[in-house]
Amino acid sequence: MVSGPVTESPFVTPKNSIVTPPEPKLVLLLLSWLIPGYGFYRHGLRIRGLILFVLIESTFLVGVMFQGAVLVPEFNYRAEGFNLVAILTFVTQMFNGLAACLSAVADLTGGTVRLLPGNELNQWSDLGTFYLLVSGGLNYFALTGTYDHFYGVKSRSAATIAPTADTTG
């Protein structure tokens, strides 16, 4: 019978070694939206949190290098420029939180303030925008994983599995 946490390597974190961060749940989820992998990092899965951050933001950066940008769509369904695909693209891109907000500043200010490169007319911009879309989708998975593993159903099943014996050390 296992009397305490058994860690085979620094890359494996037993479920009973979860760290409870001081932030409230909503604050942590908000920060996880802004910074990919933050939730995993704060709950003790530091290496996986860093891997998530690097992969998601690298994908975003490649998209920016391809001159992709987050474009705010027309939400009024009666307007001529209304496009459902553009709205879905925008929503998915915005799951990447802080990075997407920085990219959207240029479109929101009419090009006056440009914090990140992005040129809608560039031949590579569609590919770049797709990378931004994928980075947003990836952070959606990270967010749902953070909630499920640390606050949702999977966290409750982890609590029942965790041994009640002394786990310090």
Added chain:
Amino acid sequence: MSYAVGIAYAVSMVLLTVVLSVVYSICMEAFAPPGRIVRQSLRRAGKLAGVLAVLAIVVYLLSR
């Protein structure tokens, strides 16, 4: 130069498939050992790549 865009898209599909499968595997099984995550990632990447390949062929045939 005319082939560059096509090559970029093809490489992007492969790259994004790998990244997507790794991130998804980490998020779905946060406490799994690295070996399991790698195996699951490869499995998911293979499935996704297969679906994308079929889609690419269908699109090519429809566009002829």
